[in-house]
Every structure is written in C-alpha cells, then in structure tokens.
Amino acid sequence: MSGSSKTAMKLRLLQLKCHFTWKLLVQDTDPEELEERLFSQLTFLVTKNKYMVHNLLAYVMHLRGDHTKAIDHLKKAEEMIEEKNPEENSKKYLVTYGNYAWVSYYLNRYEDSQKYIEKIEQIYKDLKDKAEIAEIYGEKAWSLLKFCGQYYEDAKQSFEKALELEPEDPEWITGYATVVYRLEGFNKKPSPASTCKSLDLLKRAVEMNPTDAVVKALLALKLQDLNRTDEGIKYIEEAMEQAPKLPYLLRYVAKFYRRAGMIDDALSVLKTAVDVNPNSGFQHHQIGLCYRLKYFIQKKKFGNKRGEGLEKEMNDLIQNAIFHFEKTLEFKKTFVYAHVDLANMYSEAKEYQKAEDTFKTVLAFPSLKDEEKQQVYYNYGQFKEFCMRSEPEAIDYYKNCLQIKKSQKEREFAEKSVKRISAKKIRNSIHDAEGYALLGFLYKSNGDRNDAVDCYAKALEYDPNNAEYVSELCELKLMI
Incomplete structure (x- = not known):
C-alpha cells in the first residue's frame, strides 16, 4: 500500500467509533491488572453483553502488543453477537468491526482493514445513516467504567446518551447507577440522602434487574453510607441467596460487613471469594483491611497493656495484614492505597526501612491523582513524625498535602497536624518564628490571606533575615 493510501485509510479509521478512538490511554491503567479483572468477569458475571468484555480485552491485548490474541477475542465477540443477533448487519457489530479494522491495520493486513470499514459503512446504510446508536454509547460507557476511575465522568455522560435513546434498557440503567454511585464515592465526606442521586438510580436498577446480585449489594452499600444499615442488610441477604459464591459480589458483601463492624463475617466471605478467585488483588486488599481493623480495635482496647498471649495475637494480626497487602500488590502493582496501607502496617511492625521503601515506591509513580497524592503525603508525614522522629520532614509532607486543594479527610488531618x-x-517559645510561619502557610493554603500576612509578619519579627518569610509576605501583600 502506498503512503498516501495508508494515510487515507488511517483517516477513515480515526472516524470509527470503537475502543481505538475512545482515548483509552495505556498510562491511565495497568493492562495486566485490567486483563485479570476482565477474565474474572467473563468467568463469574452473568450478563447478556459478554461480547463487550471480549471487545475490551481485544483492545487490552493491543496495548500489550499482542494483536494475535486481540483477533482471538474479536472472533469470540463476533460469535457471541451472531448467536443472539443472526441478522448479518446488526448494529451490535459496529464496535467489533471497528476494532477488527484497527487491529488488521496494525498487522499490516490492509485488505482486511478495508473489508471491515466497508462492513461498517453498509450497516450505517441499512440504518439509513443513523448516527446516534445506543449500543455504541453503552459500550463506550461500559469500557470507560472498567478502564479507570478518572474516566468515570465520561462514562456517566455516555450512559446518559445511551439512556436518552433507550431509556428502559436494564444494562444501561445498571451501568449508569453504578458509575454515579462510584463518582459519589470519590467525595469522602458523607452526603445527605437528598443529594445522593445514586440511591434512586440503584433502586430503579434493582427493580429492572431483580436477578442482578451485584447491583443489590451496591444499593446496600449506599444505604449504609446514609446510616441505613438495617435497610441495607436485607439487600445483602437477598444477594447472597442469589449468588453465594460469586467473587465479584462477595467483595461488596465483605465491605458491607466490615463497615458494619462484622469483621469475622467479612473475613469468612472474603476467604470464600479468594478460594474461588485466588488472584484477586481487591479481595486480598479487603482481607488485609479486616486484619488491620481487628488490630487497631485491640490496640485501642488494651493500649500498652499486653501479656504474652495478647502480644502474639497482635503480632499475628499485623503479619496477616502485611501478607494480604503484599499479595494485593502482586496482582495490582500500581494500587496506590494498598501501598499506603502496607507501609503503615510495616510501621506498626517496626519494619521502618520497608515502610520507607514502600512510601518512596508509590511517590515515584508517574501519574498519581491529586487525591492519591494527598493520602500518600499525609501518611508519609505521619511516618516521618512519629516513627522516624523527623519533624522537619513531616512538616514538608503535611505542606505538600495542604497545597493540593482536593477536600479530603487527609487534607483535614494534615491541617490539624500543622496546627x-x-x-x-x-507554646514552647513565644518567640518561635517557625511556629508563626507554619500558621501563615496554613492560612495561605486556605485562602485566608490577611491572617497569613499577620502570621508571616510575626515570624519576621523573630527571624528578620529569613528569606522565605520575606518572600511569602511580599507575595501575599501583592495578592491582597
């Protein structure tokens, strides 16, 4: 194929609506971990749209550079569509054919790529050039939802478009409820029921999908968020009756139990899930959280009063938590919160070098989100202050946390630590310039410029040659 023909084909490919044009970027996910999750869903989830899983897996294989396996998944997707849609030109083929065209292009099979482009064009002709197709919006939304958390807002918008076209489709209703629920979960502060849009959406999803145990568990968790645990337990029990060994469900059931203080019940459920699916990083993380919670409950109860038996129990809880957090990172290597949890448990075990190394590892990740950075900075600051007895380093990490404007509990905790x-x-010395400068920094980070000016001016009274304080004071005065 000549260079100009190849360029023309590339332009046509870029107009297709499929995974290759939806801006699913490799740097935003871990392809290996995503592949594991998708295979788990193929094995355990009951859905009429499993062909979408194969379509996304084909794209994941492309990201991993294995286009032969990508073709295999596209064949499976095509077979599944054909099984339920015998008409040759069903609109459900559009995304699959688009992926075929792209994979063929990457394999230098230009005639095959052209063939799939023409198949797509024929389907649109049969549809009388109908551009708005619910299946495309729905599949795009589903793929964005599975790919990574930072795509949730785009997934929500795509589900909304799908529902505009097919407002009674159970799959799109469930997907929309799920993504709204997860977006609300990004806000760590509890919201009143009146502002929780996902509550009504999840209720409707349960009505539309009475056999979907997973969406019942999500509804239970949302009710629990709203301090309505007694209502939520009903849905948990129904879900468990429907699918007692479904790992994807058990993870949510265990989370519900753990948050309700039913830690042993949560552990029992999670051990069942791990027996079925031992390579689930999420489930190992949940087990680690349960052991961590048991440890801190005991620590709060007994303090430093520990006999030989209790000391062994506490050490066992620490080591169990560490084991499962380490297993988590075997399967989810870039799971930021698991790194933080592991570092903190290393600290409890007084394995300070391992904790230090773990914090350094996670801070080196190239694409940390702001809320992830806040959690790492605050916890690293705590480690520096209380384990390493390095207050100056702790202050630096608390400041890093405060400079990120995301309103999360870690930011509030960092603010309290600086105060x-x-x-x-x-208190130790009324003439301590740094004490006033820290208050100035705190006021400045919260937008209280006049109070910040007063504090930095006070700091300069006691340390008049401090260049940092002079610079901060000048900057603040220019901003007022």
Whole structure:
C-alpha cells in the first residue's frame, strides 16, 4: 500500500467509533491488572453483553502488543453477537468491526482493514445513516467504567446518551447507577440522602434487574453510607441467596460487613471469594483491611497493656495484614492505597526501612491523582513524625498535602497536624518564628490571606533575615 493510501485509510479509521478512538490511554491503567479483572468477569458475571468484555480485552491485548490474541477475542465477540443477533448487519457489530479494522491495520493486513470499514459503512446504510446508536454509547460507557476511575465522568455522560435513546434498557440503567454511585464515592465526606442521586438510580436498577446480585449489594452499600444499615442488610441477604459464591459480589458483601463492624463475617466471605478467585488483588486488599481493623480495635482496647498471649495475637494480626497487602500488590502493582496501607502496617511492625521503601515506591509513580497524592503525603508525614522522629520532614509532607486543594479527610488531618506542631512550637517559645510561619502557610493554603500576612509578619519579627518569610509576605501583600 502506498503512503498516501495508508494515510487515507488511517483517516477513515480515526472516524470509527470503537475502543481505538475512545482515548483509552495505556498510562491511565495497568493492562495486566485490567486483563485479570476482565477474565474474572467473563468467568463469574452473568450478563447478556459478554461480547463487550471480549471487545475490551481485544483492545487490552493491543496495548500489550499482542494483536494475535486481540483477533482471538474479536472472533469470540463476533460469535457471541451472531448467536443472539443472526441478522448479518446488526448494529451490535459496529464496535467489533471497528476494532477488527484497527487491529488488521496494525498487522499490516490492509485488505482486511478495508473489508471491515466497508462492513461498517453498509450497516450505517441499512440504518439509513443513523448516527446516534445506543449500543455504541453503552459500550463506550461500559469500557470507560472498567478502564479507570478518572474516566468515570465520561462514562456517566455516555450512559446518559445511551439512556436518552433507550431509556428502559436494564444494562444501561445498571451501568449508569453504578458509575454515579462510584463518582459519589470519590467525595469522602458523607452526603445527605437528598443529594445522593445514586440511591434512586440503584433502586430503579434493582427493580429492572431483580436477578442482578451485584447491583443489590451496591444499593446496600449506599444505604449504609446514609446510616441505613438495617435497610441495607436485607439487600445483602437477598444477594447472597442469589449468588453465594460469586467473587465479584462477595467483595461488596465483605465491605458491607466490615463497615458494619462484622469483621469475622467479612473475613469468612472474603476467604470464600479468594478460594474461588485466588488472584484477586481487591479481595486480598479487603482481607488485609479486616486484619488491620481487628488490630487497631485491640490496640485501642488494651493500649500498652499486653501479656504474652495478647502480644502474639497482635503480632499475628499485623503479619496477616502485611501478607494480604503484599499479595494485593502482586496482582495490582500500581494500587496506590494498598501501598499506603502496607507501609503503615510495616510501621506498626517496626519494619521502618520497608515502610520507607514502600512510601518512596508509590511517590515515584508517574501519574498519581491529586487525591492519591494527598493520602500518600499525609501518611508519609505521619511516618516521618512519629516513627522516624523527623519533624522537619513531616512538616514538608503535611505542606505538600495542604497545597493540593482536593477536600479530603487527609487534607483535614494534615491541617490539624500543622496546627498541632505550630501550637507546640509557640507554646514552647513565644518567640518561635517557625511556629508563626507554619500558621501563615496554613492560612495561605486556605485562602485566608490577611491572617497569613499577620502570621508571616510575626515570624519576621523573630527571624528578620529569613528569606522565605520575606518572600511569602511580599507575595501575599501583592495578592491582597
């Protein structure tokens, strides 16, 4: 194929609606971990749209550079569509054929690529050039939802488009409820029921999909978020009756039990799930959280009063938590929160070098989101302050946390830590310039510029040659 023909084909490919044109970027996910999750869903989830899983798996194979396996998954997707849609030109083929065209192009099979482009064009002709197709919006939304959390808002918009075209489709209703629920989960502060859009959406999804145990568990978790655990338990029990060994469900059931303080029940459910699907990083993480919670409950109850038996129990809880957090990272290598949880448990075990190395590893990740950075900075600051006894380093990490404007609990905790350190310094010496400068930094990070000016001015009274304080004060005065 000549260069100009190849360019013309590339332009036609870029107009197709499929995974290759939906901007699913490899740097935003872990292809290996995503592949594991998708295979788990193929094995355990009951859905009429499994062909979509194969379509996304084909794209994941492309990201991993294995176009032969990509073709295999596209064949399976095509077979599944054909089984339920015997008409040759069903609109359900559009995304699959688009993926075929792209994979063929990457394999230098230009005639095959052209063939699939023509198949797509024929389907659109049969549809009288109908551009708005619910299946495409729905599959795009589903793929964005599975790919990574930062695509959830785009997934929500695509589900909304699918529902505009097919408002009673159970799959799109369930997907939309799920993504709204997850987006609400990004806001760590609890919201009143009146502002929780996902509650009504999840209720409708349960009505439309009475056999979907997973969506019942999500509804139960949302009710629990709203302090309506007694209502939620009904849906948990129904879900467990329907699918007692479905790993994808058990993860949510265990989360519900753990948050309700039923830790042993949560552990029992999770061990069942791990027996069925031992390579699930999520489930190992949940088990680690259960052991961690049991440890801190005991620590709060007994403090430093520990006999030989209790000491062994506490050490066992620490080691069990560490084991499962380490297993989590075997399967989910870039799971930021699991790294933080592991580092904190290393600290409890007094394995300080391992904790240090774990914090450094996660901070080196190239694409940390702001909320992830906040959690790492705050926890690293705690480690530096209380384990390494390095207050200056702790202050630096608390400041890094505060400079990120995301309103999360870690930011609030960092603010309290800076206030505590500042108060201690001023209490120890009324002339402590750094104590006032820390307060100035805190006021500035919260937008209270006048109070920040007063604090930095006070700091300069006691340390008049400090270039940092002079610079901060000048900057603040220019901003007022």
